Amino acid sequence: xxxxxxxxxxxxxxxxxxTPLLLAATGELVTEKxxxxxxxxxxxxxxxxxxxFAVTLTTGSAILGIIAAAGAGIAMAFVFGVLTLLLLANQVxxxxxxxxxxxxxxxxxxxSFVGNAVPVLPKLNLPILSSLPFIGPILFQQDALVYAxxxxxxxxxxxxxxxxxxxxxxxxxxxxxxxxAIGYPVIAIRFGAVLFGGMTSGLAGAYMSLVYTPMWAENMxxxxxxxxxxxxxxxxxxxxxxxxxxxxxxxxxxxxxYVQSMGLPIPSQFxxxxxxxxxxxxxxxxxxxxSRIRLNAPAxxxxxxxxxx
Amino acid sequence: MRRRTFTxxxxxxxxxxxxxRFGLARADEPFKAGFVYVGPVAxxxxxxxxxxxxxxxxxxxxxxxxxxxxxxxxxxxxxxxVIRELATAGNGIIFTTSFGFMNPTIKVAKQFPKVKFExxxxxxxxxxxxxxxxxxxxxxxxxxxxxxxxxxxGVVGYIGSVPIPEVVMGMNAFIRGMHTVNPQGKIKLVWxxxxxxxxxxxxxxxxxxxxxxxxIAQHTDSAAPLQVAEQRGVKGFGQASDMIKFAPKAQLTxxxxxxxxxxxxxxxAAMDGSWKTQDIWGGLKIGMLHMAPWTNMPDDVAQAAQAAxxxxxxxxxxxxxxxxxxxxxKVKVADGAQLSDDDILGMNWLAxxxxxxxxx
Numbered sequence: 029x030x031x032x033x034x035x036x037x038x039x040x041x042x043x044x045x046x047t048p049l050l051l052a053a054t055g056e057l058v059t060e061k062x063x064x065x066x067x068x069x070x071x072x073x074x075x076x077x078x079x080x081f082a083v084t085l086t087t088g089s090a091i092l093g094i095i096a097a098a099g100a101g102i103a104m105a106f107v108f109g110v111l112t113l114l115l116l117a118n119q120v121x122x123x124x125x126x127x128x129x130x131x132x133x134x135x136x137x138x139x140s141f142v143g144n145a146v147p148v149l150p151k152l153n154l155p156i157l158s159s160l161p162f163i164g165p166i167l168f169q170q171d172a173l174v175y176a177x178x179x180x181x182x183x184x185x186x187x188x189x190x191x192x193x194x195x196x197x198x199x200x201x202x203x204x205x206x207x208x209a210i211g212y213p214v215i216a217i218r219f220g221a222v223l224f225g226g227m228t229s230g231l232a233g234a235y236m237s238l239v240y241t242p243m244w245a246e247n248m249x250x251x252x253x254x255x256x257x258x259x260x261x262x263x264x265x266x267x268x269x270x271x272x273x274x275x276x277x278x279x280x281x282x283x284x285x286y287v288q289s290m291g292l293p294i295p296s297q298f299x300x301x302x303x304x305x306x307x308x309x310x311x312x313x314x315x316x317x318x319s320r321i322r323l324n325a326p327a328x329x330x331x332x333x334x335x336x337x
Numbered sequence: 338m339r340r341r342t343f344t345x346x347x348x349x350x351x352x353x354x355x356x357x358r359f360g361l362a363r364a365d366e367p368f369k370a371g372f373v374y375v376g377p378v379a380x381x382x383x384x385x386x387x388x389x390x391x392x393x394x395x396x397x398x399x400x401x402x403x404x405x406x407x408x409x410x411x412x413x414x415x416x417x418x419v420i421r422e423l424a425t426a427g428n429g430i431i432f433t434t435s436f437g438f439m440n441p442t443i444k445v446a447k448q449f450p451k452v453k454f455e456x457x458x459x460x461x462x463x464x465x466x467x468x469x470x471x472x473x474x475x476x477x478x479x480x481x482x483x484x485x486x487x488x489x490x491g492v493v494g495y496i497g498s499v500p501i502p503e504v505v506m507g508m509n510a511f512i513r514g515m516h517t518v519n520p521q522g523k524i525k526l527v528w529x530x531x532x533x534x535x536x537x538x539x540x541x542x543x544x545x546x547x548x549x550x551x552x553i554a555q556h557t558d559s560a561a562p563l564q565v566a567e568q569r570g571v572k573g574f575g576q577a578s579d580m581i582k583f584a585p586k587a588q589l590t591x592x593x594x595x596x597x598x599x600x601x602x603x604x605x606a607a608m609d610g611s612w613k614t615q616d617i618w619g620g621l622k623i624g625m626l627h628m629a630p631w632t633n634m635p636d637d638v639a640q641a642a643q644a645a646x647x648x649x650x651x652x653x654x655x656x657x658x659x660x661x662x663x664x665x666x667k668v669k670v671a672d673g674a675q676l677s678d679d680d681i682l683g684m685n686w687l688a689x690x691x692x693x694x695x696x697x
Binding site (some may be wrong): 036037038042044045048135138139142143144145148190236240241242243245246247248249251252281282283285286288289290293294295297300 | 350376377379380381414494500525526527528529530533534535536537538539540541543544545547548559560564568574582583691692
């Protein structure tokens, strides 16, 4: 096993780099499938990060912290939902505003929490499985949020493609007029999808401030919300590809750091842009087949719905 | 004759009153000083330390001084607006505390010749613009001495931000210090091409530890690398402020920026009219740079660290004195020669013992 044991820490780093992306992107996928484009992921993540951190620090309970972070994400998404679905505000503008608002609000709340640290979220060890060589530490010694990221993705895939409710949600995203004519509550369904997106963004934020770097620092998500947003397009709205995209991106961003620390003579600026380059490349390859994208892309994405009959 | 004197006196009084009304200093009004920060004061690093300096000045000068600060100001055109607003608001002296504020500061200073400006880390000066900076690399030399003593593997993981002379001189000073106690010591280097991304910084720290580094040094702004060191059971150094709270078992020391006295003195000088433009690049000796307490190390290492600090302060240690070779083993500084400040400020080569590349 010693031949591949050096891989274990690399893979562990990849998992921690990919998890926040996967969490946030999973929620955004559902939101977009219902036809709503929410550009506020970054803001929702930041608020989730500070609320999760603050609650964990003051109560000493990481579980309460995670629940509060999810709640903070939902609250932000609620504001977005009211603005865009009930008041019919422009989704792009409202989403950007949500990001700016979240950045500022999290900084304001976080002011008194700077300079503190919380213990890292404990790893959940399983009796025999965790002590297996190689796959033990990778698959069975993770924290609750990593497991949650996979579980949520599987649930979303099952929900969207194997349940009636998922079919309705996709129908709302593809043609809100038709769904409305049949009698489905378009606004209510979209609202639910938006709130789900807020919840996973909040969880992604909690992962940042409780696991990835267990502290609060202003703007600590450093643009990961935007990457998550891009990953949804990258995945052409398919959950399985979302997993691939998140781990491809996380993997290459970790790989470039290892390549540097091994002293390979490749310019670091080139390595830094590699994750983005790879994403663009795959995107180009995927979009060669336009009909398949059209098959999965929600046709009503970003279009406001007003029930006028 | 008497009458003329009287009239003159009257005129002078009127003029003074008029000036007072237009915002120039009047005896009973506090002197105003403005500060422009690039980050939030709560960043626990660069801007945080500047704000501690401002608070120290307020404490020292009391009611005579009124300060205003603007935080999280983007470098570039936005900062020019902020600086101009501070100048218009009647601040007698304005501190702009990031390299990217240089050109806006010079531009606004031309329009407000009566206002004094102080720009941190820049190189452009004028009659009413002074520059000031800290010799951060002195702290890194001391860190290098500690790392040389403490590292069992002889490998230090170094997280670089962006490849500019400021960062390069720090790295070279570190390896110079390390080599005084362990000539075989090595730095493994990772650039993250940014100043601040806690996630990326912690990824880099993990990768370096996986590559055999048992000491982590950083030239980035967050405490994330130290936290990783704490979790992985290795040691590390804080950056800009004392970060012991994040890593009670891992932090060896931290180079702490200390602007308190400088700000107090310069504001005092502007108040009493003795302010003159200057360029100051101070370090440990004049107390612009402090070392946080030596922690998590045996006594002999603490003594070596203190000796290095004392040596820099009394001038018996000259950090960039030859012979110094670059990475390829080529002589960069001849035996006995000494780099001038200009050479140091333009440093674009990595010293022997650093593994990694310097993007040109």
